[in-house]
Structure formats: C-alpha cells, structure tokens
Amino acid sequence: MSLTTRPGLAGGRRHWSPGRLRRLLLTAILLFTATAATFFGLIVHEHMKLPEAARDNMWWSTNQVERERTKLVHLLRDFAETPTATSRQKATLAYDLLYNRLQIMADGDFARAYADKPEIAAALMAVRDGVFALAPQADALQPDSPTGAEEMADALDDLEEPLEKLLGASAIMNAAQIAEQRAATMQRYVWLGVLLVGVIVSVGLFIVLLVHQLRVIGTAHRDLESVIDRAADGVFAIGADGTIGYANPAAERMFGFAASDMVGRTAIALLPALPVGLLAPGNAHDAMHEVEGRNHQGDAFDIELSVGEGSFGSGQYVVFMRDVSARKRSEAAVRHKQKLEMIGQLAGGVAHDFNNLLMIVDGYSRRALRLIDNREEASASLNEVLKASQHGTGLTRQLLSFGGKRALDLRTVRLSDAVEQAASLLRPSLGERCTIAVETDPSLSVETDPAELTHALLNIGVNARDAMPNGGEIAIRVTARELAEGEVASLPAGRYAQIAIADKGTGMDEVTLNRIFEPFFTTKEEGRGTGLGLAMVYGFVQQSRGAVTASSALGAGTTFFLHLPLCATGPAEFAVVADVPRGNGETILLAEDNPPILRLARSMLEGLGYNVLAAEDGITALELESGHEGPIALLLTDVVMPSVSGIEVAAILRETRPDMKVLFMSGYPGKGDAIQPLDLPEGVPLLRKPFRPEDLAKAVHDVLAPQPQTQTAAA
Amino acid sequence: MTMSTRVAGLKILLVEDQLETQQMIRAMLGDLGAQQIHNARDGREALDLLGESNNGVDLVLCDWNMPRMSGLDLLKQVRSVDPDMPFLMITGRADVGDVMAAKQSGVSAYIRKPFTAEELHRKLMALARIVAHRRESRGAV
Numbered sequence: 001m002s003l004t005t006r007p008g009l010a011g012g013r014r015h016w017s018p019g020r021l022r023r024l025l026l027t028a029i030l031l032f033t034a035t036a037a038t039f040f041g042l043i044v045h046e047h048m049k050l051p052e053a054a055r056d057n058m059w060w061s062t063n064q065v066e067r068e069r070t071k072l073v074h075l076l077r078d079f080a081e082t083p084t085a086t087s088r089q090k091a092t093l094a095y096d097l098l099y100n101r102l103q104i105m106a107d108g109d110f111a112r113a114y115a116d117k118p119e120i121a122a123a124l125m126a127v128r129d130g131v132f133a134l135a136p137q138a139d140a141l142q143p144d145s146p147t148g149a150e151e152m153a154d155a156l157d158d159l160e161e162p163l164e165k166l167l168g169a170s171a172i173m174n175a176a177q178i179a180e181q182r183a184a185t186m187q188r189y190v191w192l193g194v195l196l197v198g199v200i201v202s203v204g205l206f207i208v209l210l211v212h213q214l215r216v217i218g219t220a221h222r223d224l225e226s227v228i229d230r231a232a233d234g235v236f237a238i239g240a241d242g243t244i245g246y247a248n249p250a251a252e253r254m255f256g257f258a259a260s261d262m263v264g265r266t267a268i269a270l271l272p273a274l275p276v277g278l279l280a281p282g283n284a285h286d287a288m289h290e291v292e293g294r295n296h297q298g299d300a301f302d303i304e305l306s307v308g309e310g311s312f313g314s315g316q317y318v319v320f321m322r323d324v325s326a327r328k329r330s331e332a333a334v335r336h337k338q339k340l341e342m343i344g345q346l347a348g349g350v351a352h353d354f355n356n357l358l359m360i361v362d363g364y365s366r367r368a369l370r371l372i373d374n375r376e377e378a379s380a381s382l383n384e385v386l387k388a389s390q391h392g393t394g395l396t397r398q399l400l401s402f403g404g405k406r407a408l409d410l411r412t413v414r415l416s417d418a419v420e421q422a423a424s425l426l427r428p429s430l431g432e433r434c435t436i437a438v439e440t441d442p443s444l445s446v447e448t449d450p451a452e453l454t455h456a457l458l459n460i461g462v463n464a465r466d467a468m469p470n471g472g473e474i475a476i477r478v479t480a481r482e483l484a485e486g487e488v489a490s491l492p493a494g495r496y497a498q499i500a501i502a503d504k505g506t507g508m509d510e511v512t513l514n515r516i517f518e519p520f521f522t523t524k525e526e527g528r529g530t531g532l533g534l535a536m537v538y539g540f541v542q543q544s545r546g547a548v549t550a551s552s553a554l555g556a557g558t559t560f561f562l563h564l565p566l567c568a569t570g571p572a573e574f575a576v577v578a579d580v581p582r583g584n585g586e587t588i589l590l591a592e593d594n595p596p597i598l599r600l601a602r603s604m605l606e607g608l609g610y611n612v613l614a615a616e617d618g619i620t621a622l623e624l625e626s627g628h629e630g631p632i633a634l635l636l637t638d639v640v641m642p643s644v645s646g647i648e649v650a651a652i653l654r655e656t657r658p659d660m661k662v663l664f665m666s667g668y669p670g671k672g673d674a675i676q677p678l679d680l681p682e683g684v685p686l687l688r689k690p691f692r693p694e695d696l697a698k699a700v701h702d703v704l705a706p707q708p709q710t711q712t713a714a715a
Numbered sequence: 716m717t718m719s720t721r722v723a724g725l726k727i728l729l730v731e732d733q734l735e736t737q738q739m740i741r742a743m744l745g746d747l748g749a750q751q752i753h754n755a756r757d758g759r760e761a762l763d764l765l766g767e768s769n770n771g772v773d774l775v776l777c778d779w780n781m782p783r784m785s786g787l788d789l790l791k792q793v794r795s796v797d798p799d800m801p802f803l804m805i806t807g808r809a810d811v812g813d814v815m816a817a818k819q820s821g822v823s824a825y826i827r828k829p830f831t832a833e834e835l836h837r838k839l840m841a842l843a844r845i846v847a848h849r850r851e852s853r854g855a856v
Binding site for chain 1: 733735736739740742743746801807818821822823824828829830831832837838840841842844845848849
C-alpha cells in the first residue's frame with residue numbers, strides 16, 4: 001500500500017509522495033547524464049574544429065597563392081609553346097583563380113589580421129598589385145597567338161621572392177595563431193570543467209537529498225503502516241469505484257476474512273448498509289456513522305465508521321471502523337437493568353407504604369381476635385382478614401426482594417447441596433411426565449442466602465415444568481466460568497458459578513423474553529401466577545452480586561442462567577479434619593457483630609456437629625435465648641459489640657440459664673496484655689481472633705467438657 | 716422480677732409520624748403491659764420531650780422515616796447525650812446498607828415493618844432485660 005505521509009508520523013517534514021520523489025530522482029539522473037554528454041560533445045566539437053582553423057590561416061592561403069602562381073606560370077608557358085583555345089582557357093582560368101584569392105586575402109580578415117605588421121602587409125600588397133597588373137595582358141591573350149604569354153610568365157616569376165617572404169612571415173604568424181587558439185580552447189575546457197564539477201556537485205547533492213528524503217519517507221511509511229497494522233480499529237482504503245484496495249489486520253479480525261480475500265471486493269459486500277453517497281467526492285467527513293457489517297459467516301454486527309477522502313495509493317477513501325456490537329449489547333443490558341431497577345424502586349416504595357397498612361390490618365386483627373376471646377363467627381371473619389393480610393405481606397416481601405431491599409442471610413453455600421436440595425423439593429411436584437437431571441460440581445461454592453437460592457431455583461423449576469405441559473426433562477447444570485467484563489449482563493470480570501436451568505418447553509418470543517423479570521408480568525392464566533416469582537429471582541440474584549439471564553425461542557425451550565460470584569473457599573468442613581473434637585448436637589448461642597466472622601463461626605460450628613443460634617448483636621442474642629425453649633449449652637460471644645457488650649449478654653443470661661457455659665472471643669488483647677485490656681473476670685476462657693477451625697473446635701470442646709485441670713476455667 | 720413486669724415498668728417514648736400506626740403500636744404496647752407511653756410525631760418533638768436528662772424515659776421506640784427529623788438523625792442526637800439509652804428503630808427499609816448505617820450510629824435494635832405484637836414483645840423484653848441489668852449494676856455500684 002502506498003500512503004501519504006502525515007505530519008507527525010513523518011517527523012513533521014514536507015510530505016512528498018514516494019512516486020513523486022522517484023520521478024524527481026530519475027529527472028536528476030537524466031539531467032546529470034545530459035550535462036555530461038553535452039560537455040564531452042563540446043570538447044569533441046572543439047577538437048574537430050582545429051584543422052579547419054588551420055586551413056583558414058594565412059600560411060595556408062599564402063601557400064595556395066604560391067602553388068597557383070607556379071601553376072599559372074607553367075600554363076602560360078604551355079600556351080606560349082602551343083597556343084590553342086584550350087591552353088589559353090586553362091591559363092586565363094588559373095589567372096582568375098589567383099586574382100580572386102589575392103583579392104579575398106587583401107580585402108578580408110587577413111588584411112585586418114596583418115594590419116599591425118606593415119612589412120607583411122606590404123609584401124601581400126606587392127604580390128597582389130603584381131598579379132592585378134597582369135590583368136590587361138591576360139585579357140589580351142588570343143587563342144592562336146602566344147603573344148604576351150611569356151611576358152606574363154616572367155612577370156609572375158618575379159613575384160616568387162615577395163611571395164616566399166610572405167610565406168615565411170605567415171608561417172611564423174600561423175604558429176603563434178595556433179598556439180593562441182590552443183590556449184583559448186584550453187581556457188574553455190577549464191571553464192567547462194569548472195561548470196561540470198559544479199553541475200556534478202549540485203546534482204549529486206540533490207540526489208543525496210532525494211535519497212535521504214526517500215529514506216525518511218520510507219521510515220515514516222513503515223511507521224505509519226505499523227501503526228495502522230496495530231490499530232484496534234479496522235481500516236479500509238477504498239477506490240473511487242467502491243473497491244477495497246487495502247484492509248488492515250483489525251479489519252481482518254472484524255470481518256473474519258484475510259486481507260487478500262477482501263482486497264478487490266466491493267465495500268458494499270461487507271458493509272451493505274453503508275449510506276448511499278458517503279463514498280462520493282466531497283461527501284466524506286469526520287462524522288461517525290453507525291452501520292451494519294457482514295462477517296465471513298454472513299452474520300450482521302454493528303460498526304461505527306468514519307470516512308476520509310484523499311489519495312491513499314490504493315484508494316480514494318479511507319474508512320475507519322470500530323466493532324461496537326459488544327458495547328451496544330452492554331448498553332442494552334444496562335438499559336434493561338436500569339428499567340428493572342426503576343420498577344424495583346417503584347415496587348419497593350409501594351411495598352413500603354403497603355406494609356404500613358398491612359401492619360395495621362394485621363395488628364388490629366390479631367388484637368381483636370384476642371379481645372373477642374375467639375368467639376366463633378367473629379373469629380372466622382377476622383381470620384379471613386388475617387389471611388388476606390398475610391398474603392399481602394407475602395406479596396410485599398417478594399416486591400421488596402425484587403427491589404433488592406430484603407436483608408439476606410449470607411452464608412458460604414456449596415452449590416451442589418443447594419441444587420440437589422432444590423431438585424429434591426421440586427421432584428414431587430413434577431408429575432409423571434416431567435423429570436429432572438442435575439449435573440453439579442461439588443467444588444463450587446458461592447456466598448448467598450441458601451433459602452433464597454433454593455426459592456429462586458424452585459421458582460424457575462416450576463416455570464420450566466409449566467412450560468412443558470406434555471412433559472420433558474428439566475436439566476440443571478452447574479459449572480464454573482471465567483467471565484470477561486460485560487460478557488453477561490453488566491457483571492464485572494471474574495470467576496462465576498453458572499447455574500443453567502433448561503427446559504424443552506414451549507419457549508418464548510423476544511417480546512415476552514424481554515419482560516419476564518418485570519414484576520406482575522405473567523403469561524400464566526389469571527389466578528395461577530402473581531408475576532412476582534421471576535422478579536424475586538432477579539432481585540435476589542442482583543443482591544448476591546450476580547445476574548440472571550434467559551435465552552429462549554418459541555418451540556425450542558428456555559434456559560435460565562444464574563451467575564453468582566464464586567468463593568475462593570468452600571464452606572467450612574470438619575468431617576475431613578482428623579483429631580478435631582466434635583459436638584453432639586449441643587446448642588450454642590453465637591453472638592458476633594461482624595457478619596463475615598458470624599457466618600464463618602456458624603459454618604464451622606455446624607460443621608462440627610453443633611446446633612447454632614446465630615445472633616448479629618447482643619439484643620438478638622437475648623431474643624433468641626428467650627425464644628429458645630430447649631437447653632443452651634454454650635454462649636459463644638464477641639466481647640466488644642455495639643449497644644450491648646458480650647459481657648452484659650453473659651451476665652443477663654446467667655440469670656435465666658445458670659448452667660450455660662460461656663466462651664468469649666475477641667480480637668482485643670486479654671487481661672494481662674499490655675495494650676487495652678478487656679474487662680474480663682479472671683479465669684474466663686477467651687478465644688483470640690483470628691482463630692483456626694481447630695482452635696475453635698478445641699476451645700468449645702474444652703469449655704463444654706472441661707478436663708479436671710481446666711474445669712475452673714469455665715464460667 | 717418477671718419479664719412482663721419489666722416491660723410494664725418501662726417508660727417508653729414512641730416516635731411515629733403516622734397516626735394510625737402510632738395508635739396501633741400504642742395498643743400493642745398497652746397489651747404488653749406498658750403503662751407509661753409518651754408520643755412524639757417526629758424527631759424534634761421527641762428531643763423536646765427527652766429534654767436534657769431524658770425525662771425518665773427508659774427506651775425510645777422510633778420510626779425511621781419521618782418528616783423534619785428522621786429516626787436516624789434523632790438516634791445520633793440521643794447518642795450524643797446518652798450512649799446507653801436503649802433505642803429500638805422501626806424500619807420498613809430492611810436494606811443492608813440502611814441497617815449498617817443504623818448500627819454504626821448506635822441503634823440498640825431494629826424491628827422491620829410489618830411486625831407482630833409477638834415480635835415487638837420479644838424486642839422489648841430483650842431491651843427491658845438490659846435496662847434492668849444496668850439499673851441493678853448501677854445500684855450495686
């Protein structure tokens with residue numbers, strides 16, 4: 001591809017196209033060759049001109065005069081011996097030739113050349129006059145009479161002496177003239193040489209500059225190609241006829257074709273929705289256009305593009321393209337989520353006010369029931385009021401759940417347990433024609449509310465059953481997935497558990513599919529569904545920092561996908577840990593205000609075989625204690641808690657349960673430590689946080705079944 | 716001392732802006748044996764009733780959502796004067812973030828609407844036990 005270099009990429013130099021520079025270089029070489037050829041031609045020309053100059057000089061002319069004079073003397077004597085018309089004619093012609101030559105010599109440049117040499121000029125004039133003086137005699141020669149011929153010959157013989165004198169002088173002058181001419185020629189050679197050196201240096205410099213410029217452009221060109229090759233955006237160079245002339249690697253990835261397969265095709269084949277007239281002179285500009293692209297599989301995808309116009313070697317237009325399919329999907333997911341959030345807020349607000357009303361109905365109904373002493377008719381009526389109120393309470397709870405307003409009892413839950421439990425609850429309601437298949441991975445755990453998760457799975461399972469009136473299989477599959485950001489709904493990147501619940505039922509069209517999580521939206525007949533089941537699932541999964549999505553097609557069934565963030569570790573397991581003292585169903589009242597530690601300790605203790613009453617603060621611990629009718633073997637409480645301390649809780653509970661053992665836990669130093677001692681009585685057992693599972697197991701076991709030497713340690 | 720007599724002995728400040736709800740909770744409290752119940756329609760009225768020395772109030776039962784001054788703002792004001800005053804927040808918002816905000820501000824306990832008389836009773840009993848324990852502790856000192 002040949003591309004125009006741009007300021008910045010070419011180091012800010014003037015931008016010439018490589019083609020133009022190559023033409024300039026060729027012109028320079030031709031100019032250089034022509035100059036050299038002209039120079040050598042001139043030298044050859046000058047060299048060849050020298051003999052001609054010699055011919056034109058005085059010595060040669062004088063020599064000719066002497067030859068012609070001698071010849072004329074012979075011809076005159078021949079005529080004198082044999083007077084004929086022919087011999088006369090030869091003699092007169094020779095005389096005329098001599099006459100003319102002398103006239104030229106006396107009147108032309110020679111006379112001027114000898115002007116500063118009077119003796120030579122006088123000798124020339126004497127010869128000329130001597131010859132000219134014979135003109136009447138030459139005219140008087142008669143063909144049949146030799147009269148005058150001999151006299152003329154004698155007169156010409158007399159001219160021999162001045163002629164020899166003239167010949168000698170001209171020979172000397174001729175040598176000087178030749179030397180002068182040679183000097184002048186050499187001078188011209190020197191000047192021409194200087195000129196040639198100047199031209200060679202200039203042209204050489206020009207060529208060096210051109211080569212340098214070509215190298216700079218070559219580097220800039222490679223840099224630019226490198227940039228374009230590494231660009232995340234696709235680039236096409238498109239010719240005036242709409243044919244692709246170049247495609248960069250990003251375009252290859254975008255369309256799934258090799259560049260060689262795209263070059264030569266029309267852009268419309270890959271960009272069928274390209275606005276008409278965009279690839280027309282003057283119409284290209286920087287504005288972004290959203291168009292549909294078509295990849296090698298024929299699938300459509302969304303592209304954002306801009307078109308630039310110019311000369312790009314293999315194209316007249318350059319098109320910059322960005323695949324925005326993922327962004328548009330993400331935007332749609334965000335819009336959908338926002339819509340559901342808005343509905344959730346609305347539902348939550350309604351539920352809040354509705355709750356107040358229901359509480360009044362419920363409270364007064366219960367009070368009235370007590371006051372009327374359960375008289376039959378009034379009781380029946382009031383019980384109906386209560387039932388309606390409780391139904392309303394259930395609805396508002398689901399609405400609050402959809403709006404993410406319910407407090408979840410978060411625990412680390414092994415998904416295989418939760419899914420198996422949901423499946424076992426679902427099986428009795430499936431009837432004979434429906435079956436359920438579960439495929440799970442026992443290594444996967446998530447932090448969620450197990451009861452709500454089971455509820456959500458039951459909700460989806462019941463929907464799956466109802467979607468298969470003729471029976472079929474509900475397949476639940478749990479897998480681990482590494483999700484990129486935005487790959488599912490608007491979840492951040494990370495490791496997730498995917499619970500897929502698939503049926504082969506009637507399926508849904510796109511309109512229905514888009515609304516299934518909206519509260520009160522139901523496709524079931526009136527009275528069979530509240531339209532809150534999937535809304536509750538949506539709210540619960542959102543609150544668990546996950547996402548629920550569904551895919552469906554009419555007649556092809558539906559699959560729900562629940563994605564929940566995976567926990568790094570599973571629920572605490574003690575069954576596999578050897579040499580850890582275990583419980584035997586004893587009840588432990590656990591009070592801890594830090595929720596993660598509360599969940600962890602509860603999980604550990606349950607794993608050890610204890611029954612746990614978990615309280616998130618001191619007040620709740622007192623409530624749980626007063627509501628628990630059986631024995632409580634141990635109070636395991638954090639020392640420092642807001643509002644009511646663990647020490648206060650222990651002191652209050654000792655009044656009603658004097659046999660209950662107490663084990664404190666704290667991250668603060670105990671008594672005797674240098675820093676911030678806790679106000680604990682001497683000898684009271686204290687478990688330091690953080691603790692390992694075996695530390696907890698041993699501390700609890702030691703307090704519940706003290707060895708003789710540690711018996712006094714228990715409260 | 717039985718639990719019911721503990722509740723009966725409590726001087727309770729009920730802060731609730733909705734008249735119907737206030738009347739119903741009063742009725743519930745009465746059924747539980749509470750004999751000294753003072754009403755306030757919002758946080759400012761409650762602060763006026765508490766005065767500088769709590770005016771003998773043992774426990775505050777307060778709605779979260781109220782005009783002028785919310786339950787959370789009242790809680791902060793009460794805590795700035797009396798860090799130990801038992802404060803039971805009535806909330807329709809069971810949102811985790813709101814509960815955490817209330818805990819950080821020093822709420823003693825909270826009860827979610829809708830609640831039954833039994834649920835309210837359990838909360839009051841727990842708080843009454845704390846009040847009684849602290850009274851006894853102070854008496855012992």
